[in-house]
Amino acid sequence: MTDTSQVQVTASVDRTTGLSGLVEDWSSDQRAFKNVSWRKAMMWIFLLSDTFIFGIFLLSYMTSRMSTKVGWPNASEVFSLHIGHTNFPLLLIAIMTFVLITSSGTMVLAVNYGYRKDRKLTAIMLLVTALLGATFVGMQVFEWSKLISEGVRPWSNPMGAPQFGGIFFMITGFHGTHVSIGVIFLLVMAQKVWRGDYDTQRPGFFTSRKGDYECVEIMGLYWHFVDLVWVFIFAFFYLW
């Protein structure tokens, strides 16, 4: 059977760069993304649709916060941690931010070692990334249970505007789901890399397609997107 949906892109032609290259690509025949494989293009299109989802979530948050008559709870106090006798504002959130950024760095290393065909280091970096992602989700579970024990519900809370709970659980819940799915994919990817699937051209268990180390890069796109969303949530929900 011939593989009609070729993933390999050979770009031996010298293409125009810059804006004229953009016009050339988009007005050309058959495909607009010239040196991008279809799976990478599809991941980007998925991420674009996900951008709209999170964009609209943050938009609804803005709308409810701007239109409520009751004061919005002070996130700095709500998410503060008492350690000893000192009160650290947003400490847990700050640690979660650093965990996620660290995981982004290990992911980028995994992509890089993948292209160097360093099978073991790639798998290790993927596992470290997954571990950091799982740590993030664990801390989110802690944060959720802390808030629930303090009486925060999707419909009410003791600190102020009732919309706070609904917005909080929806946005962080959706983001946490993305991280959890990412961790699962990272583990699957780590196993494939460790087994050498991308060296031996072993067909995938679900798609039956042969992969290569570009799959790690595409996995990385998803993971960095999750980190990216957290940058916006951190700024608008926790800091604002």
Place this chain on the structure above:
Amino acid sequence: MIVSNSSHKDKDSFTELPADGHQAHPLKVYFVVWGWLFVLSACSYMVDFMSFQGYLRWTLILFFMIVKAGLIIAFFMHIKWERLSLSYAVLLPPIAVLVFVAIMAIEANYTVFTRFNFFGGG
């Protein structure tokens, strides 16, 4: 289309996209970006820790957010090294969300106005 225009080519060696479209770059650039992301995250946390308020707070939050997002998209997600046809396809559509934000900000102002004036004060 075989057009070679050397004046359009990037000068730095690491900005040159490999012919097969694979994003393999020297590690140094990643470590520098990684370091900056930590610094910027610490900065945005300091905004809260120092209890800046008002426009200063909002400006700083937005500034650190945009720089962090830009670094992640440009380097970690390799948009800097992609062809413009892909970059513009993914970077321009979210502008529609910003337009929606502007519309809903007007709407939310009106909603809170009616709530205060016609639904029993505050």
